[in-house]
Amino acid sequence: MNPYITNTPQEIEQMLRQIGVKNIDALFADISLAHRPKSFKLPQGLSEYEVVRHVTALSLKNNVHVVPFIGGGYYDHYIPSAVQALTSRGEFYTAYTPYQPECAQGTLQALFEYQSSMCALTGMEVSNASLYDGGTALYEAMMMAIRITGRNKVIMDGEVSPIYRKILKTYTHHLSYQFEETPVVHGQSSREEIERLLDKDTAAIILQNPNFFGAIDDLTDIMEKAHKVGALAIVSVYPISLGLLKTPAEMGADIVTGEGQSLGLPLNFGGPYLGFMCARKKYIRKMPGRIVGETVDSRGQRCFVNTLQAREQHIRRQKATSNICTNVSLCALQAAIFMAVVGKTGLKEMAQLNLDKAEYTKQLLSKIKGVEVKRSVPTFNEFTVHLPKDASEVVAAMMKKGFAAGFPLGRYYPGMERYLLVAVTEKRTKEEIERYAKALQEVLD
Amino acid sequence: MELIFEKSIVGRKGFCFGPSDVPTHARIASKYARKVDAPLPEVSELDVVRHYTRLSQKNFSIDTHFYPLGSCTMKYNPKFTEGLARLPGFTDLHPLLAQLSGGEQWTQGALQILYELEQWMCEMTGFSAFTMQPLAGAHGELTGIMLMAAYHKSKGNSKKKYVIIPDSAHGTNPASAAVAGYETISIPSNKDGGMDLRALKAAVNEQTAGLMMTVPSTLGVFEGNISEIAKIIHAVDGIMYYDGANLNAVLGRCRPGDVGFDVMHINTHKTFTTPHGGGGPGAGPVGVNEKLAKFLPISRVVKRSDGVYVLDYSYAESIGYIASFYGNFGLLVRAYAYLLMLGKEGLIDTTNHAVLNANYIKAKLEPYYKICFDRICMHESVFSASKQAERGVHAIDIAKFLIDQQIHPPTVYFPISVPEAVMIEPTETESKQTMDHFIAKMIEADKLSQTSPAAFKEFPKTMPVARPDEVKAARDIKTSFFGAPTDAA
Numbered sequence: 001m002n003p004y005i006t007n008t009p010q011e012i013e014q015m016l017r018q019i020g021v022k023n024i025d026a027l028f029a030d031i032s033l034a035h036r037p038k039s040f041k042l043p044q045g046l047s048e049y050e051v052v053r054h055v056t057a058l059s060l061k062n063n064v065h066v067v068p069f070i071g072g073g074y075y076d077h078y079i080p081s082a083v084q085a086l087t088s089r090g091e092f093y094t095a096y097t098p099y100q101p102e103c104a105q106g107t108l109q110a111l112f113e114y115q116s117s118m119c120a121l122t123g124m125e126v127s128n129a130s131l132y133d134g135g136t137a138l139y140e141a142m143m144m145a146i147r148i149t150g151r152n153k154v155i156m157d158g159e160v161s162p163i164y165r166k167i168l169k170t171y172t173h174h175l176s177y178q179f180e181e182t183p184v185v186h187g188q189s190s191r192e193e194i195e196r197l198l199d200k201d202t203a204a205i206i207l208q209n210p211n212f213f214g215a216i217d218d219l220t221d222i223m224e225k226a227h228k229v230g231a232l233a234i235v236s237v238y239p240i241s242l243g244l245l246k247t248p249a250e251m252g253a254d255i256v257t258g259e260g261q262s263l264g265l266p267l268n269f270g271g272p273y274l275g276f277m278c279a280r281k282k283y284i285r286k287m288p289g290r291i292v293g294e295t296v297d298s299r300g301q302r303c304f305v306n307t308l309q310a311r312e313q314h315i316r317r318q319k320a321t322s323n324i325c326t327n328v329s330l331c332a333l334q335a336a337i338f339m340a341v342v343g344k345t346g347l348k349e350m351a352q353l354n355l356d357k358a359e360y361t362k363q364l365l366s367k368i369k370g371v372e373v374k375r376s377v378p379t380f381n382e383f384t385v386h387l388p389k390d391a392s393e394v395v396a397a398m399m400k401k402g403f404a405a406g407f408p409l410g411r412y413y414p415g416m417e418r419y420l421l422v423a424v425t426e427k428r429t430k431e432e433i434e435r436y437a438k439a440l441q442e443v444l445d
Numbered sequence: 446m447e448l449i450f451e452k453s454i455v456g457r458k459g460f461c462f463g464p465s466d467v468p469t470h471a472r473i474a475s476k477y478a479r480k481v482d483a484p485l486p487e488v489s490e491l492d493v494v495r496h497y498t499r500l501s502q503k504n505f506s507i508d509t510h511f512y513p514l515g516s517c518t519m520k521y522n523p524k525f526t527e528g529l530a531r532l533p534g535f536t537d538l539h540p541l542l543a544q545l546s547g548g549e550q551w552t553q554g555a556l557q558i559l560y561e562l563e564q565w566m567c568e569m570t571g572f573s574a575f576t577m578q579p580l581a582g583a584h585g586e587l588t589g590i591m592l593m594a595a596y597h598k599s600k601g602n603s604k605k606k607y608v609i610i611p612d613s614a615h616g617t618n619p620a621s622a623a624v625a626g627y628e629t630i631s632i633p634s635n636k637d638g639g640m641d642l643r644a645l646k647a648a649v650n651e652q653t654a655g656l657m658m659t660v661p662s663t664l665g666v667f668e669g670n671i672s673e674i675a676k677i678i679h680a681v682d683g684i685m686y687y688d689g690a691n692l693n694a695v696l697g698r699c700r701p702g703d704v705g706f707d708v709m710h711i712n713t714h715k716t717f718t719t720p721h722g723g724g725g726p727g728a729g730p731v732g733v734n735e736k737l738a739k740f741l742p743i744s745r746v747v748k749r750s751d752g753v754y755v756l757d758y759s760y761a762e763s764i765g766y767i768a769s770f771y772g773n774f775g776l777l778v779r780a781y782a783y784l785l786m787l788g789k790e791g792l793i794d795t796t797n798h799a800v801l802n803a804n805y806i807k808a809k810l811e812p813y814y815k816i817c818f819d820r821i822c823m824h825e826s827v828f829s830a831s832k833q834a835e836r837g838v839h840a841i842d843i844a845k846f847l848i849d850q851q852i853h854p855p856t857v858y859f860p861i862s863v864p865e866a867v868m869i870e871p872t873e874t875e876s877k878q879t880m881d882h883f884i885a886k887m888i889e890a891d892k893l894s895q896t897s898p899a900a901f902k903e904f905p906k907t908m909p910v911a912r913p914d915e916v917k918a919a920r921d922i923k924t925s926f927f928g929a930p931t932d933a934a
Contacts, residue, residue, distance in 0.1 A: 002791035004521050005798045006876040015805040015877060019821075024797045027804055027821055028698050030667040037700045041568055045788025048525050055782050059534025061554030063542075072541050073769075080460050082490050084531075090508030091501035094522050096853075097724035102908040103848050105446075106504035107723040110497065113449050116926035120484045126924050130725075132580040135769040143624075163769050170742070170765035174594050175626050218476050242483060244473050250480065259769075269555045270540035270770025271580065272726035284922065290724065295918035303910040307918040313583070313620035314859075318629045323620035326581040330722030333497075340449050340493045341459040344485045349462045360467035378477060392546040399547065407541055430466040 071423025108304035114336035123249025124278035134259025137275030145204035158184040159211035162412035202231040214382035223252040243351025264338025274331040288322030353426035354381035364437035515856035515868025518715035526779035556754035571702025572732035577772035585710025585729025586621035605654035638666035655684035661823040675705025694824035697793035717780035798873035825870035838894035842901035
């Protein structure tokens with residue numbers, strides 16, 4: 001059963017006659033008997049409504065009704081309805097990579113606008129047309145810095161997401177790069193530790209703002225020190241925070257990456273997400289992935305094309321800046337539409353709401369006996385709290401009360417079993433925050 | 446058409462967040478705060494809706510046009526899978542929920558999909574385990590090569606240095622091998638489009654880490670010597686990598702795991718028709734045999750004896766994390782739903798008709814265009830526009846002619862080993878009428894190349910834009926509304 005095959009038996013007959021074979025099997029004569037499948041046991045096909053019923057039932061086995069106070073780099077933000085309505089257009093999502101620019105101006109212009117908005121957000125001069133996700137984008141940034149500097153050593157700040165750190169280790173452990181990590185300080189980046197490691201062999205220092213523990217920072221001094229030894233400064237940022245926070249460009253960053261999920265993409269159990277990458281203009285030829293550029297057509301009208309393709313694998317093969325072929329066009333489109341709908345003032349309002357609600361949550365939690373909120377470290381919409389008992393157990397108990405209470409840091413940091421990472425977005429209401437604080441108090445009592 | 450930024454009016458808003466309901470009003474200390482607001486567009490929601498609707502209308506897409514783009518498998522993307530992937534039970538699910546203690550009970554539906562998809566992919570390909578994590582085909586390739594490297598490391602194969610790749614391969618193959626730290630050796634194709642065995646034997650030695658192969662090849666030809674090739678590579682303890690870009694031609698007819706391959710990736714956006722999205726997101730699950738299974742990335746989804754699906758991180762020899770989470774889940778849901786609907790017979794039909802349609806177009810166009818290999822093709826056929834090129838009409842010109850005929854051009858200039866290549870893949874979802882129309886237009890192009898070759902330089906004439914000046918784009922680089930980094934040398 002395959003409803004998507006449209007040719008009738010008569011047409012199939014005509015086609016076989018045209019080809020000059022008796023039946024379809026004859027078309028597979030090149031596959032010898034020895035190469036035929038040893039087994040091919042798959043379920044019988046179902047009708048559309050049977051599949052819909054089955055998959056819908058599976059979706060209902062996932063509990064999305066807990067009130068989320070969990071982040072860790074992936075946030076429950078509101079997505080304006082226009083975003084999905086527009087990205088659901090078949091003209092966008094069933095198109096291919098815009099290799100034929102005359103019949104792909106829609107995708108190309110949208111990607112150019114995406115790149116422009118990412119530049120607006122980060123303050124950087126250039127952006128590519130997207131990468132897979134925040135973690136792999138950071139890996140690509142590291143490789144880019146190694147290519148630019150011709151150096152082999154990379155310093156990773158301990159406050160960077162442990163997920164990202166694990167990804168970078170996987171990609172580099174069999175290659176001859178020196179990968180140094182500063183110890184986790186659970187606060188703002190340790191200047192001493194970074195300075196101790198920075199030297200003339202350093203290709204890049206990798207930072208994150210806000211960092212994994214939610215701390216915000218002005219990283220200007222670290223970036224200056226990196227530049228003094230000829231190293232590049234790479235920083236992974238959280239786009240929504242840039243509604244309020246100092247831009248990486250103002251701090252002096254050379255390459256900026258991050259997870260763009262917060263820009264209008266659903267959580268989707270981990271993907272598809274949006275890796276973004278911006279940089280100083282002088283590094284554009286070392287960037288990985290597709291880049292859309294403006295030009296004119298033969299009639300002199302403005303138009304858009306994939307540009308600087310000599311960097312890419314389909315031209316350069318083993319000498320390409322990256323093996324990446326696909327970007328995540330549709331996710332970039334989603335982010336472009338999100339940034340256009342929310343707009344200049346909306347992004348600032350949204351960031352302010354995140355900050356205010358997180359601060360309110362902090363206030364309520366710090367009143368609970370035994371709960372300690374580190375008030376000395378400035379944060380945006382995520383922060384850590386120290387609990388009087390194992391955070392994992394607390395989270396399990398809070399689940400029963402209808403809350404995803406946060407992320408227990410012991411999962412990635414031995415010794416931090418009593419710490420919980422709590423995220424509060426604009427979607428959390430005062431009432432939810434108060435119920436959350438009350439539930440936590442009950443769990444701890 | 447204007448950019449969204451050029452429609453901006455100071456003070457205009459597209460979205461209202463409403464007043465805060467909490468009593469707190471916090472300030473970011475000035476040393477941490479941005480000096481000026483991000484200059485995003487200031488437009489209304491209606492402005493945005495019209496703008497992007499109009500932009501969408503400037504695209505060709507499968508929903509609007511025939512798209513016989515060889516090697517890309519632009520088949521129809523069923524609508525019901527879209528609806529299912531957008532169910533809130535999937536879209537609102539936080540990935541870290543599954544990693545909380547007891548979190549598996551909140552994510553059983555999602556984990557079951559990942560688990561069952563792995564089982565089916567194993568059965569379809571003859572492999573013993575799959576990871577769903579790779580986020581695109583090329584990401585799958587890189588993962589596969591890292592598994593290859595992990596294997597050699599564990600065996601103490603310290604001399605392994607080269608990965609062998611046929612000249613007809615996708616550019617991602619050599620690029621992925623290079624990124625993973627290997628050098629690459631290119632092997633030419635023989636006159637039938639197969640691999641030149643003599644050249645292969647000459648290239649293989651104890652430094653050979655493995656071979657990457659696309660079957661059927663990008664020339665649309667099934668490699669008949671596959672068992673022998675596997676024997677040659679395995680004799681030096683090399684790893685056989687199957688690039689699944691063309692799996693849609695052999696699904697149900699041949700399983701890579703049965704014929705000597707050790708590792709492969711699947712492009713779900715090709716074989717399992719998850720939408721291409723204008724260039725991603727993709728998904729590139731990687732399958733392996735027993736030899737490589739222990740090196741697969743973590744986490745893996747396993748089914749406990751009590752029937753509960755859980756994430757398992759306890760693989761000591763795993764290469765580690767290759768992506769943040771469990772793969773491009775939204776796309777995997779679409780692939781899962783598609784597979785459930787088609788089932789065994791439906792999948793075999795898919796393969797059969799993909800190959801039938803490709804051969805039909807090949808048979809019809811052979812009198813007009815030079816065919817590369819005079820034999821039955823698989824899911825795509827490669828022509829050369831060399832006859833037309835002699836008249837001054839190149840593959841790109843024919844492509845631009847087709848655009849004016851409201852047909853997306855085939856892939857041109859790939860594989861790079863074929864001069865003036867025109868690679869046609871109709872897919873199983875296209876009707877005979879659509880193909881006949883395309884064939885008629887291709888014949889018209891050939892006729893026109895004889896009568897008025899100069900006319901081609903003006904095509905396309907009917908699109909919103911004519912041929913772009915790509916040299917200018919690369920010279921006067923402008924990649925953002927905010928500036929022109931022209932001095933980017």
